[in-house]
Amino acid sequence: MTDPEPDFDLLSAYVDGELDPPEASRLARRITADEILARRVAKLFELKEGVAKLAPEVVVVSVPRRGPASRLFVPLAFAAGLLLAVLGALVWNGMPYPTQTQTITADALDEAIRLHDDWVSQAQALAAPAALPAGSFAPELVSAGLTLSMVKPDAHLGGLPALQAGYVGRHGCRLSLFEMRSEDGEEGFSVAVKADLQSATWANGRFRYILVARQMDEARFAMIAGVLRAMTGRQGEDADLEVVARLQTARQPCLG
Incomplete structure (x- = not known):
């Protein structure tokens, strides 16, 4: 059975380091094996850094x-x-x-x-x-x-x-x-x-x-x-x- 595709909230939580270690580890393995998913996560990291500059x-x-x-x-x-x-x-x-x-x-x-x-x-x-x-x-x-x-x-x-x-x-x-x-x-x-x-x-x-x-x-x-x-x-x-x-x-x- 194929696991459902990670949704936006899950990827956001991963980028913010909010997942528990087992879940983060499972998702990390999936990201490394999925080029499209890896690009999405990379974009989220990029956006997080950009938005952080606006925070003040x-x-x-x-x-x-x-x-x-x-x-x-x-x-x-x-x-x-x-x-x-x-x-x-x-x-x-x-x-x-x-x-x-x-x-x-x-x-x-x-x-x-x-x-x-x-x-x-x-x-x-x-x-x-x-x-x-x-x-x-x-x-x-x-x-x-x-x-x-x-x-x-x-x-x-x-x-x-x-x-x-x-x-x-x-x-x-x-x-x-x-x-x-x-x-x-x-x-x-x-x-x-x-x-x-x-x-x-x-x-x-x-x-x-x-x-x-x-x-x-x-x-x-x-x-x-x-x-x-x-x-x-x-x-x-x-x-x-x-x-x-x-x-x-x-x-x-x-x-x-």
């Missing part, structure tokens, strides 16, 4: 542990590398936005939350996949179970123009990503949770971003936010499609 910039607030912490946050830690292809080419450029020369304000965040809630409360939150305006781009989150359903190119946050992209999941999830131009350089990435509200903010030197959701699994939201932040800061890099295709941990249903 990441602040996650009030994301609870659910079950063994190591297994939960392995996909979160690797997300910046593993979902690059899932998100597609996130290059939102060529838009005539004024620049914002300060960090994202509380007012801008409040307005983003209001716009998200307004969209969710309307029938268009259940609309078919949206068409992007000419000259603009938005990330593809289909592999994470989210479909682009709404694009609002004339949103305003903190008195400045912004673009809002709304995503709909099959299990009740609604996610809004906001973008506005900036020339301030890099800004620390933070994720905050307050009751049923999740939000994230970051900047990549050209744009500032706000991500908003309600009642989304908190680990799932943090993972998607981290990947989006990494993608906006590392545009143009190739991704290992074979590894990315195995990541299915960002599909938890929403809670409401």
Whole structure:
């Protein structure tokens, strides 16, 4: 009887040294005998090293542990590398936005939350996949179970123009990503949770971003936010499609 192919969680645990010695030994023997499996593990080690360099910039607030912490946050830690292809080419450029020369304000965040809630409360939150305006781009989150359903190119946050992209999941999830131009350089990435509200903010030197959701699994939201932040800061890099295709941990249903 052939053993089942090791899944992503098992390979991640192996890379992190979390397996007990007998299991690690069995998996190591299998890896040495399987060239494709060996490449996947090598890629995971490479991604782990790359993501570790981002760690000091990441602040996650009030994301609870659910079950063994190591297994939960392995996909979160690797997300910046593993979902690059899932998100597609996130290059939102060529838009005539004024620049914002300060960090994202509380007012801008409040307005983003209001716009998200307004969209969710309307029938268009259940609309078919949206068409992007000419000259603009938005990330593809289909592999994470989210479909682009709404694009609002004339949103305003903190008195400045912004673009809002709304995503709909099959299990009740609604996610809004906001973008506005900036020339301030890099800004620390933070994720905050307050009751049923999740939000994230970051900047990549050209744009500032706000991500908003309600009642989304908190680990799932943090993972998607981290990947989006990494993608906006590392545009143009190739991704290992074979590894990315195995990541299915960002599909938890929403809670409401």
